[in-house]
Amino acid sequence: xNDVARLAGVSLGTVSHVLNKPEIVSAxxxxxxxxxxxxxxxxxxxxxxxxAAGRSNTVGLILTDVGNSLFVDIxxxxxxxxxxxxxxxxxxxxxxxxxxxxxxxxxxxxxRVAGIILAPLDAGLDGVDRVRRHGRNIVLVNxxxxxxxxxxxxxxxxHGGYLAATHLMDLGRTRLLFAGGPSDLHAVNARREGAQRAxxxxxxxxxxxxxxxxxxxxxxxRSIGRQLLEDGAIPDGILAPADQLAAGLIHxxxxxxxxxxxxxxxxGYDNNQFASEAAIPMSTVSQPGHEMGEEALRxxxxxxxxxxxxxxxxxxxxPSLIVRRSTVAH
Amino acid sequence: xNDVARLAGVSLGTVSHVLNKPEIVSAxxxxxxxxxxxxxxxxxxxxxxxxAAGRSNTVGLILTDVGNSLFVDIxxxxxxxxxxxxxxxxxxxxxxxxxxxxxxxxxxxxxRVAGIILAPLDAGLDGVDRVRRHGRNIVLVNxxxxxxxxxxxxxxxxHGGYLAATHLMDLGRTRLLFAGGPSDLHAVNARREGAQRAxxxxxxxxxxxxxxxxxxxxxxxRSIGRQLLEDGAIPDGILAPADQLAAGLIHxxxxxxxxxxxxxxxxGYDNNQFASEAAIPMSTVSQPGHEMGEEALRxxxxxxxxxxxxxxxxxxxxPSLIVRRSTVAH
DNA sequence: CTGAAAGCGCTTACAG
DNA sequence: CTGAAAGCGCTTACAG
Numbered sequence: 245x246n247d248v249a250r251l252a253g254v255s256l257g258t259v260s261h262v263l264n265k266p267e268i269v270s271a272x273x274x275x276x277x278x279x280x281x282x283x284x285x286x287x288x289x290x291x292x293x294x295x296a297a298g299r300s301n302t303v304g305l306i307l308t309d310v311g312n313s314l315f316v317d318i319x320x321x322x323x324x325x326x327x328x329x330x331x332x333x334x335x336x337x338x339x340x341x342x343x344x345x346x347x348x349x350x351x352x353x354x355x356r357v358a359g360i361i362l363a364p365l366d367a368g369l370d371g372v373d374r375v376r377r378h379g380r381n382i383v384l385v386n387x388x389x390x391x392x393x394x395x396x397x398x399x400x401x402x403h404g405g406y407l408a409a410t411h412l413m414d415l416g417r418t419r420l421l422f423a424g425g426p427s428d429l430h431a432v433n434a435r436r437e438g439a440q441r442a443x444x445x446x447x448x449x450x451x452x453x454x455x456x457x458x459x460x461x462x463x464x465x466r467s468i469g470r471q472l473l474e475d476g477a478i479p480d481g482i483l484a485p486a487d488q489l490a491a492g493l494i495h496x497x498x499x500x501x502x503x504x505x506x507x508x509x510x511x512g513y514d515n516n517q518f519a520s521e522a523a524i525p526m527s528t529v530s531q532p533g534h535e536m537g538e539e540a541l542r543x544x545x546x547x548x549x550x551x552x553x554x555x556x557x558x559x560x561x562x563p564s565l566i567v568r569r570s571t572v573a574h
Numbered sequence: 575x576n577d578v579a580r581l582a583g584v585s586l587g588t589v590s591h592v593l594n595k596p597e598i599v600s601a602x603x604x605x606x607x608x609x610x611x612x613x614x615x616x617x618x619x620x621x622x623x624x625x626a627a628g629r630s631n632t633v634g635l636i637l638t639d640v641g642n643s644l645f646v647d648i649x650x651x652x653x654x655x656x657x658x659x660x661x662x663x664x665x666x667x668x669x670x671x672x673x674x675x676x677x678x679x680x681x682x683x684x685x686r687v688a689g690i691i692l693a694p695l696d697a698g699l700d701g702v703d704r705v706r707r708h709g710r711n712i713v714l715v716n717x718x719x720x721x722x723x724x725x726x727x728x729x730x731x732x733h734g735g736y737l738a739a740t741h742l743m744d745l746g747r748t749r750l751l752f753a754g755g756p757s758d759l760h761a762v763n764a765r766r767e768g769a770q771r772a773x774x775x776x777x778x779x780x781x782x783x784x785x786x787x788x789x790x791x792x793x794x795x796r797s798i799g800r801q802l803l804e805d806g807a808i809p810d811g812i813l814a815p816a817d818q819l820a821a822g823l824i825h826x827x828x829x830x831x832x833x834x835x836x837x838x839x840x841x842g843y844d845n846n847q848f849a850s851e852a853a854i855p856m857s858t859v860s861q862p863g864h865e866m867g868e869e870a871l872r873x874x875x876x877x878x879x880x881x882x883x884x885x886x887x888x889x890x891x892x893p894s895l896i897v898r899r900s901t902v903a904h
Numbered sequence: 905c906t907g908a909a910a911g912c913g914c915t916t917a918c919a920g
Numbered sequence: 921c922t923g924a925a926a927g928c929g930c931t932t933a934c935a936g
Contacts, residue, residue: 245913245914246913254922254923255922255923255924256913256914256915256923256924257915257916257922257923257924257925258921258922258923259914260914260915260916261915261916261921261922264915264916268921269921269922270921270922273921273922285704285707285708287680287683287684287708288684288913288914289625289684289686289912289913289914290621290684290685290686290914291620291621291622291624291625291630291685291686291912291913291914292621292625292912292913292914292915292928293913293914293915294621294914294928295619295621295622295625295912295913295914295915295927295928295929295930296913296914296915296916296927296928297914297915297916297928298915298928300621302681302685310640310646310649310665311643311646311847313641316640316641316667319640319667320667320669323667323669327677332677332678332681333666334664334665334666334681335640335664335665335666335667336663336664336665337646337649337650337653337665339650339653347657347662348662350617351632351662351664353617354617354618354619354620355620355621355632356619356620356621374615377615378615378617462850462851488851491851492851494853495851495853498853517641517848518846518847518848518851518852520792521792521818521821521822521825521848521852522848522851522852522853523824523825523828523852523853523854524853575929575930576929584906584907585906585907585908586907586908586929586930586931587906587907587908587909587931587932588905588906588907589930590930590931590932591905591906591931591932594931594932598905599905599906600905600906603905603906618929618930619928619929619930620930621928621929621930622912622928622929622930622931623929623930623931624912624930625911625912625913625914625928625929625930625931626911626912626929626930626931626932627912627930627931627932628912628931
């Protein structure tokens with residue numbers, strides 16, 4: 245920057261002003277300085293800038309699982325909102341690992357980013373406190389426990405379960421199964437409760453069985469499918485709290501000659517990319533990932549820009565039903 | 575850090591030494607300093623550290639498309655290698671957009687990261703030059719054009735096409751189709767050439783037709799499928815240069831009553847996550863994403879740590895064939 | 905093994 | 921509108 249100032253024949257401070265507050269600099273000076281910048285190929289040192297300014301321009305986003313397209317959508321939404329707010333967005337993947345989540349929180353904390361958006365694991369929100377004590381702004385997305393001391397963007401998981409169960413009952417299914425999911429996962433519980441409420445409200449002799457599983461992966465779906473086949477008691481409607489799990493289930497059942505959707509209608513959750521690509525395109529409950537990312541970033545920017553007046557709030561978005569051939573033949 | 579020094583009763587420099595070169599500090603001092611750090615909840619300011627040290631500890635990775643699980647694998651591999659090298663890895667998603675790729679290069683450049691791993695678009699490698707002129711270390715992954723002035727990790731795409739075609743011929747297929755892909759994409763061309771070489775070497779009256787498409791998405795596969803059905807000339811073996819495209823193709827054909835694999839065997843490319851989850855699990859050519867990420871990070875670290883002795887090289891990894899039910903019924 | 909001091913490259917009141 | 925100068929929080933020779 246010194247070189248730029250010398251070449252342009254102005255002082256250091258003026259170059260800085262051109263970069264940060266061009267509106268207070270004369271057009272002529274701006275032209276001279278930008279010409280010098282181009283000639284020298286100058287790139288501002290962001291470390292020095294952050295240090296001197298006491299704040300950074302970048303925002304960090306920690307995702308639970310980039311293998312799940314929901315989080316990719318969140319990232320895209322956040323990225324769009326960030327670039328229209330003139331901020332850069334850096335990503336980190338905690339890969340469903342608590343230690344990595346904590347480690348990335350610390351990395352962003354050390355980097356003195358302007359703020360952090362965290363899609364947290366159920367495992368614990370301790371890191372959030374640690375980072376907030378250092379004055380870091382943080383917004384939670386996708387899961388927020390019962391925290392009200394920071395902003396969050398969540399989806400009404402209970403309603404998602406309700407939508408799925410209602411859909412199956414509308415199709416005349418009466419022997420329902422909520423298949424899979426660890427029972428210590430908040431989202432899974434909420435989705436199950438929504439399904440149970442739908443069945444309760446509808447009454448009419450509809451039953452809802454529940455079979456938990458260790459995780460939400462395809463293999464869990466397969467093993468539940470095997471179990472159903474062994475017991476010989478196949479339900480006529482299945483709700484799975486994850487598309488992957490639903491895919492494994494469909495797989496196992498159709499391999500054994502069970503027909504989807506006529507024998508059993510199956511609905512997943514998350515509207516993952518592959519849900520529409522499967523040979524039997526999958527009905528699912530879709531979460532508005534883009535919107536989640538955008539809203540989260542907007543809340544964060546508000547907190548950064550208006551530290552005084554900012555009020556923490558929780559935005560709850562609604563999931564939507566997507567009907568494909570795993571529940572309704574065409 | 576000043577507060578830490580005061581509380582521990584040592585000088586600033588000593589605190590810094592405890593953090594960076596504990597081996598030259600006495601055990602007693604280390605204990606006192608770490609106690610003070612814990613008590614104060616001190617977190618080192620990375621901007622100041624980078625500025626003073628003249629280098630950063632973090633490495634940036636720019637991915638083409640986090641929606642493609644190949645890139646997620648690359649990120650995981652790089653992440654693992656980074657953490658075992660004591661570096662932090664920050665991700666950015668260029669989302670198959672040239673402007674975003676360039677913008678993230680600049681962001682990492684401004685941040686003075688220790689190095690950048692770029693999975694570049696075919697569109698152009700100009701940004702690479704710009705960033706290298708600023709002394710930034712950069713390693714290319716997945717595609718490198720003909721650059722030899724920086725390290726790169728690529729996969730033998732031609733061999734992948736060869737593997738796929740050979741597999742189909744081994745199954746006795748004689749009327750092959752290389753389906754889809756824009757012909758200006760390097761990877762697509764290389765895969766097609768590999769397939770053509772396999773057919774040429776094998777001879778034996780095997781034919782290989784080529785139908786290009788605008789992109790590699792599922793919809794392109796569907797439209798090629800429709801075209802084949804209209805023409806009434808269904809090949810008995812299809813190679814697609816992307817799993818998504820293959821999925822669309824399989825979809826369209828099976829909907830019309832064509833049986834996969836008995837009527838036509840279909841093989842995709844990339845071993846995306848959904849390839850194994852599909853109702854007809856898909857044969858595909860797998861690229862060693864984890865290894866690509868690890869090797870790229872290793873090359874980068876070598877360049878960072880040994881600026882004098884480092885020699886640029888290109889590592890070419892081999893793809894492998896994964897056989898599933900879209901080519902071989904069980 | 906420890907401390908004092910210069911310096912990294914910027915930003916930002918402040919004075920003019 | 922522009923310039924001179926202090927200071928952001930560290931690292932790192934250097935001296936002891």
